[in-house]
Amino acid sequence: MIYACHLDDLPQGESLRVMADDPIALFNADGEIYAVDDTCTHQNASLSEGWLEGCHIECPLHEASFDLRTGQPTCLPAKRPVRTYPVTVDDDGGVYVDATVSERITEGAA
Amino acid sequence: MRAVAVVGASLAGVETARALREQGFDGRLTVVGDEDRLPYDRPPLSKEYLLGKAETDDLALLDGDDEDRLGIDWRLGVRATGLDLRRRAVELADGTEITADAVVVATGAAPNRLPGTAGLEGVHVLRSLTDADALRADLAAGSPRVAVIGGSFIGAEIASACSVLGLETTVVEALDTPMEPVLGPRVARVAAGLHGDNGVRLLRGVPVSGIRGIGRVTGVDLADGTVVPADVVVMGIGAKPATAWLEGSGLELDDGVVCDTGLLTAAGGVAAVGDVARLRGADGTSTRPEHWTAAAQQPAVAAANLLAGTALQEYRRAPYFWSDQYGVRLQFAGRAAPGDEVRVVEGALEEYAFAAVYERDGAVTAAAAMDRPRSFTRLRRGIGRAAAPV
Ligand SMILES: Cc1cc2nc3c(=O)[nH]c(=O)nc-3n(C[C@H](O)[C@H](O)[C@H](O)COP(=O)(O)OP(=O)(O)OC[C@H]3O[C@@H](n4cnc5c(N)ncnc54)[C@H](O)[C@@H]3O)c2cc1C
Ligand code: FES
Numbered sequence: 001m002i003y004a005c006h007l008d009d010l011p012q013g014e015s016l017r018v019m020a021d022d023p024i025a026l027f028n029a030d031g032e033i034y035a036v037d038d039t040c041t042h043q044n045a046s047l048s049e050g051w052l053e054g055c056h057i058e059c060p061l062h063e064a065s066f067d068l069r070t071g072q073p074t075c076l077p078a079k080r081p082v083r084t085y086p087v088t089v090d091d092d093g094g095v096y097v098d099a100t101v102s103e104r105i106t107e108g109a110a
Numbered sequence: 111m112r113a114v115a116v117v118g119a120s121l122a123g124v125e126t127a128r129a130l131r132e133q134g135f136d137g138r139l140t141v142v143g144d145e146d147r148l149p150y151d152r153p154p155l156s157k158e159y160l161l162g163k164a165e166t167d168d169l170a171l172l173d174g175d176d177e178d179r180l181g182i183d184w185r186l187g188v189r190a191t192g193l194d195l196r197r198r199a200v201e202l203a204d205g206t207e208i209t210a211d212a213v214v215v216a217t218g219a220a221p222n223r224l225p226g227t228a229g230l231e232g233v234h235v236l237r238s239l240t241d242a243d244a245l246r247a248d249l250a251a252g253s254p255r256v257a258v259i260g261g262s263f264i265g266a267e268i269a270s271a272c273s274v275l276g277l278e279t280t281v282v283e284a285l286d287t288p289m290e291p292v293l294g295p296r297v298a299r300v301a302a303g304l305h306g307d308n309g310v311r312l313l314r315g316v317p318v319s320g321i322r323g324i325g326r327v328t329g330v331d332l333a334d335g336t337v338v339p340a341d342v343v344v345m346g347i348g349a350k351p352a353t354a355w356l357e358g359s360g361l362e363l364d365d366g367v368v369c370d371t372g373l374l375t376a377a378g379g380v381a382a383v384g385d386v387a388r389l390r391g392a393d394g395t396s397t398r399p400e401h402w403t404a405a406a407q408q409p410a411v412a413a414a415n416l417l418a419g420t421a422l423q424e425y426r427r428a429p430y431f432w433s434d435q436y437g438v439r440l441q442f443a444g445r446a447a448p449g450d451e452v453r454v455v456e457g458a459l460e461e462y463a464f465a466a467v468y469e470r471d472g473a474v475t476a477a478a479a480m481d482r483p484r485s486f487t488r489l490r491r492g493i494g495r496a497a498a499p500v
Binding site: 043044045046049050051058060061062063076077079 | 128154158173175402403406432483484486487488491
């Protein structure tokens with residue numbers, strides 16, 4: 001479990017990047033916290049810098065979009081999903097990401 | 111519609127094939143391409159690929175699933191040499207032809223070369239994977255001194271890669287400030303500063319008068335008498351739409367294949383997409399965006415209009431492109447005109463970290479950013495909504 005931030009640091013509609021072996025992007029989508037791989041599966045861009053709309057994140061480079069609930073791309077040019085990670089928020093508002101049990105999705109599932 | 115022929119097997123051609131299938135076309139779909147390989151993505155060629163951080167597989171535009179789903183009849187490694195509009199027949203260099211109900215021209219653009227450089231070793235352009243492999247090999251042989259002719263986007267990216275490779279690099283640019291026609295003077299000056307700050311020499315305001323060398327290049331001559339010694343020379347001096355094969359076909363050609371904002375040409379059943387397409391608006395003004403995003407997004411509009419047999423949809427997106435130089439990501443959207451005011455909305459120009467808008471008469475005409483993707487996207491979305499058809 002990685003301590004990511006305090007809930008206060010991640011208001012609704014905001015995102016931030018957490019350094020891990022592979023950087024992880026955290027989003028507050030209408031009160032729900034999601035964690036996915038930060039690097040777009042298309043090319044080289046950081047999804048935490050993307051455009052959050054509902055529970056979809058649009059990549060800031062070529063506008064691929066991913067469903068934060070599943071990691072699946074919902075439009076081109078990305079074809080492969082990003083990994084999603086379980087998030088826990090403790091009673092004090094601490095946000096933790098379980099980077100070890102990344103919910104790995106088999107490639108080609110898109 | 112039973113058969114469509116797409117000429118040009120790159121981004122715009124592939125996206126056309128994809129869009130046609132997605133929109134329900136289940137007839138014969140032929141894609142002709144003169145390169146002897148499956149379609150690949152070009153932007154990484156001057157970025158990760160040149161540095162060896164991406165390989166051929168990473169560039170593929172289609173994966174196995176796509177190939178199964180799209181059911182394309184490939185004609186690769188063969189050039190289209192003519193188009194008979196009356197029969198909608200594409201003539202190929204091997205003497206065969208493909209007749210179809212609709213033809214999509216997606217032949218892109220071919221790089222400009224300085225006269226007298228043909229056959230001179232060590233002189234390169236960068237458009238194709240073959241070009242990139244040749245350049246990569248030359249950059250890896252010894253420690254060549256490199257001269258990049260043209261300091262625009264691709265030239266600047268190549269110079270940036272050369273500096274990462276530790277090569278002595280000079281950029282030669284005819285304009286006083288490279289990229290000024292697109293970025294405007296203020297932002298272009300900032301971008302030009304990246305070269306010097308990263309140990310690359312920028313010689314500007316002087317045109318090239320000749321290339322030196324017999325058999326192999328030894329340097330570049332400038333109009334003011336300066337000689338830039340070089341073992342490798344790369345020409346990044348723009349590209350011309352690949353329309354030679356359409357001369358005499360009856361299609362209107364004007365620095366590109368002229369089409370309407372729905373990507374349809376005046377000849378029924380013929381569309382143009384991507385770098386080769388010149389979109390002419392109802393007011394007579396025209397543009398040929400020459401960016402990745404246009405080549406990726408125009409095909410959906412073209413496919414819809416071809417299948418409908420009339421221009422139901424328009425391509426209305428504001429131009430957008432990005433460029434990675436010296437570890438800085440530059441993004442730009444919209445159209446800046448001379449005299450537009452630049453207002454920085456975040457960060458600072460001189461720190462190579464900013465988001466800025468261009469304004470004219472109180473209206474935003476364009477947005478530019480360096481390493482500020484998030485603010486840039488917000489600004490870009492504002493421009494997208496305000497964009498006129500052309
Ligand atoms: C090195 C490089 C870096 C780039 N970087 C960026 C970037 O960072 N950002 C950005 O927005 N854009 C960038 N671009 C531009 C972008 O790649 C182009 O806009 C895009 O490739 C256009 O796609 P297209 O399919 O229209 O044309 P092209 O990619 O040019 O493809 C046309 C295809 O048609 C083939 N062809 C031509 N004539 C014939 C014929 N007669 N018969 C059969 N086949 C033919 C060509 O060989 C080619 O395969 C870059 C381009 C290059 C070369
Ligand atoms: S890098 Fe994300 S869509 Fe291309």
